[in-house]
Amino acid sequence: MSARRTFLLMILVMGFASGQSKRDPRSVAMAGAYTTIADGIFSVGYNPAMLAYQQDKPFMLQLFGLDFGIVGNYLSLANLNAISGDTLYSKGEKPGHPNFDNKSALLQELKEGGGLNFFQDLHIPLPILNFSSGNMALTTNTLILQNYRLPYGLLQLILDGNADNPEIDMTMHFEVMGVTEYAFSFAIPFEHVSFGLTVKYLQGLFYFGIDPDSSYANLVTTDDALYGQGVYYIRQGIGGSGVGVDLGMVSRDINGWRFGASIINALGSITWNKQNMIKGLLDGPDNIYGNDDDLFHFTWAGQALNDSMAIRYVYTIDSVNASTLSNANLFTNNSPEDQIVSALDKDGKLPEFTMDYPAIFRLGMSYNMEDILISSDLWTGFSNSMFAHKGWRWSMGLEMTKFEAFPLRIGYAWGGSDFQELGLGFGFHKGPVIFDFGFAFRNGIWIHSMKGLNLSLQLTVTSLKSRKAKPKKSTYGPAPKPDEEGTAVKAPVDEGGVESDSGEEETTKYSLPDAEKQ
Numbered sequence: 001m002s003a004r005r006t007f008l009l010m011i012l013v014m015g016f017a018s019g020q021s022k023r024d025p026r027s028v029a030m031a032g033a034y035t036t037i038a039d040g041i042f043s044v045g046y047n048p049a050m051l052a053y054q055q056d057k058p059f060m061l062q063l064f065g066l067d068f069g070i071v072g073n074y075l076s077l078a079n080l081n082a083i084s085g086d087t088l089y090s091k092g093e094k095p096g097h098p099n100f101d102n103k104s105a106l107l108q109e110l111k112e113g114g115g116l117n118f119f120q121d122l123h124i125p126l127p128i129l130n131f132s133s134g135n136m137a138l139t140t141n142t143l144i145l146q147n148y149r150l151p152y153g154l155l156q157l158i159l160d161g162n163a164d165n166p167e168i169d170m171t172m173h174f175e176v177m178g179v180t181e182y183a184f185s186f187a188i189p190f191e192h193v194s195f196g197l198t199v200k201y202l203q204g205l206f207y208f209g210i211d212p213d214s215s216y217a218n219l220v221t222t223d224d225a226l227y228g229q230g231v232y233y234i235r236q237g238i239g240g241s242g243v244g245v246d247l248g249m250v251s252r253d254i255n256g257w258r259f260g261a262s263i264i265n266a267l268g269s270i271t272w273n274k275q276n277m278i279k280g281l282l283d284g285p286d287n288i289y290g291n292d293d294d295l296f297h298f299t300w301a302g303q304a305l306n307d308s309m310a311i312r313y314v315y316t317i318d319s320v321n322a323s324t325l326s327n328a329n330l331f332t333n334n335s336p337e338d339q340i341v342s343a344l345d346k347d348g349k350l351p352e353f354t355m356d357y358p359a360i361f362r363l364g365m366s367y368n369m370e371d372i373l374i375s376s377d378l379w380t381g382f383s384n385s386m387f388a389h390k391g392w393r394w395s396m397g398l399e400m401t402k403f404e405a406f407p408l409r410i411g412y413a414w415g416g417s418d419f420q421e422l423g424l425g426f427g428f429h430k431g432p433v434i435f436d437f438g439f440a441f442r443n444g445i446w447i448h449s450m451k452g453l454n455l456s457l458q459l460t461v462t463s464l465k466s467r468k469a470k471p472k473k474s475t476y477g478p479a480p481k482p483d484e485e486g487t488a489v490k491a492p493v494d495e496g497g498v499e500s501d502s503g504e505e506e507t508t509k510y511s512l513p514d515a516e517k518q
Contacts, residue, residue: 022123022141022143022387023045023123023456024065024436024438024456024458025067025425025427025436025438025456025457026399026425026436026438027042027046027438028067028423028425028438028439028440029397029409029411029424029425029426029436029437029439029440030375030397030398030409031396031411031412031413031422031423032393032397032411032421032423033364033375033377033395033396033397033411034046034364034377034397035047035248035260035261035262035363035377036050036258036259036365037050037258037364037366037373037375037397037399038050039060040057040132040467041062041139041460043137043185043196044137044246045139045141045246045264046262046362047196047248047250047261047262047362048186048187048196048197048198048246048248049194049195049250049262050194050248051135051137051185051187051196052135052189052194052196052250053250054132054135055134055189057462057467058462058463058467059131059132059462060132060434060460060461060462060467061130061131061460061461062125062127062128062130062131062458063459063461064459065125065456065457065458065459066455066457066458067122067123067124067454067455067457067458068121068122068456069120069121069122069440069455070118070119070120070121070453071118071119071417071418071442071443071451071452072116072117072118072119072443072451072452073109073110073113073116073417073451074106074109074116075116075451076443076448076450076451077447077449078444078448079451103159103160106159107156111152111156113152114149114151115150115151115152115155116149116150116155117147118147118149119145119146119452120147121144122143122144123142123143124141124142124143124144125139125141125142126140135187135188135189136186137183137185137186138183138184138185139182139183140180140183142205143177143178143179143180143181143387144176144178145175145178145386146175146176147174147386148174148175149173150172151169151170151171151172151173151217152169153168153169153170153218153219154168157219166221166222167218167219167220168218168219168220168221169218170217170218171212171215171217172210172217172232173210174209174210175207175209175210176206177206177207177386178205178206178207179202179203179270180203180205181200182200182201182203183199183200183246185197185246189252191252192251193250194249194251194252195248195249196247196248196250196262197245197247198247198248199243199244199245200245200246200268201241201242201243202240202241202244202270202357203240203241203278204237204241204242204271204272205240205278206236206237206239206296206298207235207236207237207240207272207355208235208236208298209235210234211233211234214231214233215230215231215232216230216231217229217230217231219317224319225319225320226317227317227318228316228317229315229317230313230315231312231313231314232312232313233310233312234311235311235343235353236305236307236309237272237307237353238273238278238282238297239272239273239274239278239307240271241270241271241274242268242269242270242271242354242357243267243269244267245265245267245268246262246263246264247262247263248262249262253368256369257365257366258365258366258367259364259365260365261361261362261363261364262362263359263362264359264362265357265358265360266359268356268357268358268359269354269355269356269357271353271354272354272355273350273353279307281295282296283295289307290305290306290309291306300336300339301336301339301340303336303340307350308342308343308344308350309340309341309342309343310340310341310342310343311340312338313334314334314339315332315333315334317330318330318332356385358382358385358388359381359383360379360380360381360382360387360388361381361382363377363378363379364378371401372398372400372401373399374398375396375398376396377396378392378393378394378395379392380392380393380416384417389416391415391416392416393414393416393418394413395411395412395421396412396413397411397412397423398411406426406427407426408426409423409425409426409427409438410422410423410424410425411423412445418443419443420443420444420445421440421441421442421445422440422444422445423438423439423441424438424439424440425437425439429466429467431464432461432462432463434460434462434467436457436458438454438455438456439453439455440454441453
């Protein structure tokens with residue numbers, strides 16, 4: 001392997017070895033209420049305008065992080081316990097329990113969620129390449145996203161049969177993607193408000209998923225038999241590129257209050273199957289991608305897939321009834337050799353396909369007291385894809401800094417894809433060391449009811465001056481003002497620079513100019 005390829009592979013492996021990016025531990029603990037309180041490099045991905053208020057703070061450099069999340073729409077300890085046993089009952093079926101209806105409740109919850117869903121995400125930065133100084137920041141972020149959905153029609157068929165459903169949608173959803181963001185952010189302060197901008201280069205690593213526009217599956221019930229058919233077109237992308245833009249604005253601090261808004265990925269898309277360095281990293285010693293010496297490739301039916309291959313899986317279910325159950329030809333599908341198809345266009349080139357990068361709109365406000373910071377956000381996505389959800393979500397977070405070196409945090413969110421979330425966390429800030437930990441119960445607020453979790457931690461360093469939330473108050477009082485007699489009266493001050501009520505005055509005699517004496 002060449003030295004160049006070894007070096008690039010080391011960078012990629014380091015990126016997958018430690019992680020955190022868009023979702024730092026402080027935001028996890030405060031349930032995402034972050035638009036107007038994010039600090040330094042962690043404002044990227046929430047509101048880049050917050051960088052405008054970093055000029056009086058030293059630099060920030062992230063050394064290590066880890067952020068992992070998984071969530072579903074049904075499976076929890078409480079739900080599994082509720083349906084445990086040998087039978088699911090509908091209303092009135094269980095003797096002595098006329099209101100017991102766990103099967104209908106289960107079906108209703110699965111219907112509202114569009115099936116049985118699972119979403120997993122991992123956020124990964126490249127060490128040392130997450131840095132902020134003044135009103136500018138340079139950040140990197142690798143996202144590994146996986147999304148699965150079993151269709152509601154399949155679950156309904158298993159639990160409720162097909163008597164009332166002449167045609168059942170059986171289309172499944174599957175998607176896995178890896179993307180690295182390289183972002184440069186800056187903010188411009190004005191008198192009452194500041195504006196921020198993030199420009200991102202999106203490096204597509206890999207994509208593998210079912211194309212929703214070219215895939216479908218159903219099951220049809222007639223008086224005589226069951227019929228069904230399905231076509232799944234599974235496409236892959238190795239290497240892609242695109243650009244993204246974040247916009248943000250935030251007000252200055254007004255008696256502790258701050259207001260802001262941002263659009264994350266206001267512009268953003270990734271075009272797959274472009275020529276880039278990813279294939280050069282993965283193609284192995286022979287410099288040909290899609291065979292056994294590759295460092296990584298997708299496989300289907302034991303065969304390695306090169307970047308010009310896609311999968312087209314077709315099946316049929318024919319005349320299923322009591323008399324034909326023993327027929328071996330009831331279920332047929334195309335052979336593995338026919339399932340792997342060429343994805344080349346008419347010119348013999350790889351077809352490029354473009355995916356929109358999900359956008360998120362955020363509104364936020366916060367109130368900063370002496371030892372308590374309260375923050376609230378309202379946000380929504382514009383599509384139901386990857387990390388975005390087309391539904392409003394509200395969150396509120398509380399950070400207690402009574403002990404400045406050991407902040408404590410709690411947050412609650414309601415709405416969106418997770419419905420409700422409870423976050424908890426703490427930090428250790430001493431000198432140049434900033435360590436934070438956050439944990440969240442997702443789609444539930446207790447251990448027995450949560451349907452997912454989020455775990456996040458990070459280690460960041462700054463200068464020996466550390467990062468202070470607020471500048472210290474001046475120990476000097478107001479400048480002396482002369483009275484008509486030529487005496488300057490100076491109000492005594494306490495240690496915090498506030499005028500004392502003791503009533504004592506300090507006077508200083510001095511001579512007025514002759515013109516003023518007249």
